[in-house]
Amino acid sequence: MVDSSNKKHFIALIGGSISGSEAANMLASKGYKVIVFEMNDLPYGKIEDGLPKWHVGLRDKQEKNIDSKLDHENIRFIPNVRIGKDISFEDLVNNWGFTVVILANGAWKDRDLPIKDIDKLIGKDIIYQNSLLHWYNHKHEPNYKGANIKIKDEAVVVGGGLASLDVVKLGMIELVQDVLLAKKGVFVDLFEFEKKGIPKVLESNNTSIEDLDIKGMRLVYRRTAKDMPLKSPRDDSPESIEKAKQVSEKLLQKYLDKYLFKFNPLSIPIDKIEENGSLKALVLQKVSIKNGRIKTKDGDTYSIETPMIISSIGSLPEQIEGLHYDGAWLKMKDKENYRVYGYNNVFAIGNAVTGRGNIQESKMHGKQMIEKIIDKHLREGDLFEEWLENLNTDLCKKVDDNVKDIEAFIKAQKIMPDGVIENILKKTEDLQTKAGFTRYSDWIKEKTPIRLENM
Numbered sequence: 001m002v003d004s005s006n007k008k009h010f011i012a013l014i015g016g017s018i019s020g021s022e023a024a025n026m027l028a029s030k031g032y033k034v035i036v037f038e039m040n041d042l043p044y045g046k047i048e049d050g051l052p053k054w055h056v057g058l059r060d061k062q063e064k065n066i067d068s069k070l071d072h073e074n075i076r077f078i079p080n081v082r083i084g085k086d087i088s089f090e091d092l093v094n095n096w097g098f099t100v101v102i103l104a105n106g107a108w109k110d111r112d113l114p115i116k117d118i119d120k121l122i123g124k125d126i127i128y129q130n131s132l133l134h135w136y137n138h139k140h141e142p143n144y145k146g147a148n149i150k151i152k153d154e155a156v157v158v159g160g161g162l163a164s165l166d167v168v169k170l171g172m173i174e175l176v177q178d179v180l181l182a183k184k185g186v187f188v189d190l191f192e193f194e195k196k197g198i199p200k201v202l203e204s205n206n207t208s209i210e211d212l213d214i215k216g217m218r219l220v221y222r223r224t225a226k227d228m229p230l231k232s233p234r235d236d237s238p239e240s241i242e243k244a245k246q247v248s249e250k251l252l253q254k255y256l257d258k259y260l261f262k263f264n265p266l267s268i269p270i271d272k273i274e275e276n277g278s279l280k281a282l283v284l285q286k287v288s289i290k291n292g293r294i295k296t297k298d299g300d301t302y303s304i305e306t307p308m309i310i311s312s313i314g315s316l317p318e319q320i321e322g323l324h325y326d327g328a329w330l331k332m333k334d335k336e337n338y339r340v341y342g343y344n345n346v347f348a349i350g351n352a353v354t355g356r357g358n359i360q361e362s363k364m365h366g367k368q369m370i371e372k373i374i375d376k377h378l379r380e381g382d383l384f385e386e387w388l389e390n391l392n393t394d395l396c397k398k399v400d401d402n403v404k405d406i407e408a409f410i411k412a413q414k415i416m417p418d419g420v421i422e423n424i425l426k427k428t429e430d431l432q433t434k435a436g437f438t439r440y441s442d443w444i445k446e447k448t449p450i451r452l453e454n455m
């Protein structure tokens with residue numbers, strides 16, 4: 001069915017990754033025009049800078065998929081523009097002429113580790129997950145200019161989700177790889193470590209973790225192995241929930257056996273001990289679980305000597321000025337949890353609202369929310385009428401000196417006037433030119449970094 005509402009709308013999408021590309025493509029296939037604003041060179045978000053680089057197959061498949069979705073005649077891609085910094089949200093909403101703005105900007109702010117004064121050790125003895133993974137995924141690139149991180153033996157990872165398992169696993173691989181090379185002169189690539197596991201690699205090189213004098217890293221979690229959110233239950237039944245718990249426990253054990261780190265359950269970090277300005281130990285509160293709730297007992301604490309803490313306790317959306325937040329979370333307008341508070345025409349999808357979940361869930365969230373947005377807000381035209389009423393007089397003036405004429409045109413034709421469209425396209429082209437962007441496929445080819453070979 002031809003959807004005539006598409007001639008009315010020009011849509012801004014912030015973030016081009018899993019949920020953003022899904023949304024952009026769904027809108028574009030229905031004839032809506034979409035401008036995608038992406039803060040990085042590449043629109044791959046957590047696929048490029050989150051998923052550790054041994055996931056070669058998954059990364060390449062998802063990135064190809066994002067490309068196939070964004071490389072569409074109704075989509076214009078603007079790289080290297082961060083909304084909230086390079087363009088204010090207010091400017092985007094008021095001065096461009098978009099009828100709808102959709103946030104698909106994910107969750108890129110590490111949740112703060114709740115330990116007093118811990119921030120002064122950031123980058124030295126305290127590392128947060130997002131910067132760790134950016135370093136890990138890109139450090140082999142010849143023009144890498146980011147932080148230089150060295151994983152220290154006996155480092156402690158605080159966390160409990162799948163991402164924290166990736167973090168402690170990458171830490172152990174890095175550590176053993178470095179020591180094996182330094183002490184035995186043997187280089188083993190990360191793919192072999194990842195595939196075979198540390199004990200097998202060391203055995204085939206006639207050595208062991210003890211022989212290399214590596215004490216190993218430690219994962220600290222506030223609940224038990226069974227409580228780790230490593231496997232989602234199929235449904236809400238007690239049997240499915242118990243099954244998922246058992247799978248989580250088994251999965252953790254598999255990681256422990258294969259990557260030789262240690263695990264401290266039922267422990268919450270509460271303080272740190274420093275010596276001469278460096279981290280000496282992490283202080284933990286022992287807890288118990290009663291009826292699913294965490295219970296603490298005063299004074300029941302212990303400490304672990306460690307030179308490094310890696311915090312992997314989750315990511316939150318980065319706050320953008322002009323939007324409202326409920327604590328750390330984007331404040332939403334209604335129960336459906338996809339329309340942003342304070343605006344009728346601003347929506348949010350993917351990790352930006354869910355804050356968690358995997359690729360499939362982010363894709364599904366993008367898809368389901370866009371279906372709703374099209375059905376409830378774009379097709380029926382309520383947003384267009386509102387856009388019309390609020391159409392900024394300054395914007396009209398830029399388009400045509402005769403504001404009255406332009407208003408009359410829109411009211412009669414019920415479509416966006418050419419002048420408003422030209423304004424959007426001109427601003428888009430200016431930003432693309434500034435970034436050096438011409439064609440999507442050429443840009444991707446030029447900007448995709450060197451990949452490590454999986455031998």
Ligand SMILES: Cc1cc2nc3c(=O)[nH]c(=O)nc-3n(C[C@H](O)[C@H](O)[C@H](O)COP(=O)(O)OP(=O)(O)OC[C@H]3O[C@@H](n4cnc5c(N)ncnc54)[C@H](O)[C@@H]3O)c2cc1C
Nearest residue numbers: 015017018019039045046050082083105106350351358359
């Ligand atoms: C360590 C780790 C391991 C993971 N492993 C897996 C796995 O094995 N399997 C799996 O299914 N999932 C995994 N995930 C989860 C998965 O990567 C995410 O769920 C998914 O990528 C989220 O997609 P998204 O589009 O919502 O957000 P993102 O991928 O975060 O995309 C947001 C996009 O918005 C852009 N952006 C942000 N702010 C702005 C701004 N202000 N202006 C312009 N652009 C902006 C970003 O650059 C990015 O491109 C993992 C995540 C992590 C961190």
